[in-house]
Amino acid sequence: MVDLLEIFVFLFFLYLLSLCLLRIKFYKSRLQNKIYSNCCPVCSKPLDRHKRKRYVKEINTLTLNIFGFKRFYCINCKWIGLLAKYTKKIK
């Protein structure tokens, strides 16, 4: 019989590991150029903040709020998506 605590610890580490991997993936998900501080990843036009949905809050809680996800909307190309709070510069 496998100890329940062992399974729990294993799952917990798996969860932390996946969070770390996601953190690397989403570390610089917001784009910034010379004119706008937050750009669309598709067309580089400025993004509009969408009203925060409940699931976004839940995602943030589940990921220990290390990403600070917010929902954005692009007027130009109708892109909608979640972006973490960190920014990277684009030309």
Ligand SMILES: [Zn+2]
């Ligand atoms: Zn766009």
